[in-house]
Amino acid sequence: MKVETVKKLVQENLKDDKSKITADAVLLITEVLNVFVAEAACRSAKQADRDSSPVVTREQFEKILPQLVSFGFLTVNDASQEMDPKPRHN
Amino acid sequence: MSTITREIIYIVRHRKICVTEKMENPEKENYEKLAYVQRLKAAVHYTVAEICEERGKECDVTFAKQVISALSEATFRYSQMMSRDLELFAKHAKRSTINTEDVKLLVRKSPQMLMHIQDLCDRREAASSSKKQRKKKTSRKDPQEDEDDK
Numbered sequence: 001m002k003v004e005t006v007k008k009l010v011q012e013n014l015k016d017d018k019s020k021i022t023a024d025a026v027l028l029i030t031e032v033l034n035v036f037v038a039e040a041a042c043r044s045a046k047q048a049d050r051d052s053s054p055v056v057t058r059e060q061f062e063k064i065l066p067q068l069v070s071f072g073f074l075t076v077n078d079a080s081q082e083m084d085p086k087p088r089h090n
Numbered sequence: 091m092s093t094i095t096r097e098i099i100y101i102v103r104h105r106k107i108c109v110t111e112k113m114e115n116p117e118k119e120n121y122e123k124l125a126y127v128q129r130l131k132a133a134v135h136y137t138v139a140e141i142c143e144e145r146g147k148e149c150d151v152t153f154a155k156q157v158i159s160a161l162s163e164a165t166f167r168y169s170q171m172m173s174r175d176l177e178l179f180a181k182h183a184k185r186s187t188i189n190t191e192d193v194k195l196l197v198r199k200s201p202q203m204l205m206h207i208q209d210l211c212d213r214r215e216a217a218s219s220s221k222k223q224r225k226k227k228t229s230r231k232d233p234q235e236d237e238d239d240k
Contacts, residue, residue, distance in 0.1 A: 002137065010176070013170050015177065019186050019187070022189060028210060032193070037142075037161065045146060045153075055152050055154055058157060
């Protein structure tokens with residue numbers, strides 16, 4: 001993950017204009033996000049291995065999503081509130 | 091006097107421009123922001139795809155496109171949540187600048203992550219302090235060298 005991108009991401013979501021962020025903090029957030037993605041990827045890859053499928057599909061990803069929630073990465077509340085009301089086109 | 095009037099004129103003009111722009115296209119700003127967010131999402135998507143490919147090679151699997159887009163969306167949401175929390179933490183500590191301490195507080199719930207982040211932070215601090223020392227040393231050395239040259 002690029003540091004610049006993360007900085008923009010964080011600054012985009014700051015509600016107070018006065019708030020700023022130090023360069024070191026941005027670096028740490030970048031690392032946290034990297035670990036988050038790697039963790040999710042590894043878990044879903046493992047799940048695919050267990051299901052003996054060579055491709056990680058949505059099914060496997062859905063299975064490991066609650067694990068990410070339980071580790072405090074995501075909250076259930078937030079996801080359900082901001083869920084798209086549009087119907088899915090499969 | 092003239093500089094003040096010039097400033098006032100500038101402010102008035104600037105405001106006028108802003109107002110007219112808003113009056114003419116009330117949704118223009120909204121669209122611009124949306125485009126910006128879309129670009130950020132695209133950047134996140136790209137990196138997530140890269141990381142997934144890397145991990146997939148290790149475990150000998152490939153990732154479906156749906157998974158990558160779902161994961162990048164999750165990452166985006168996670169970063170949103172994180173920035174909100176960080177802002178609140180900083181505010182609680184009566185600061186307006188988000189610090190490394192806030193990030194450590196954010197990841198306290200997963201001990202391994204906390205250890206990792208702490209380690210990274212310590213290393214970074216050590217590096218910066220050694221840099222400062224080096225700077226000090228060089229600044230001390232410089233005048234001596236100058237004297238030697240003389």
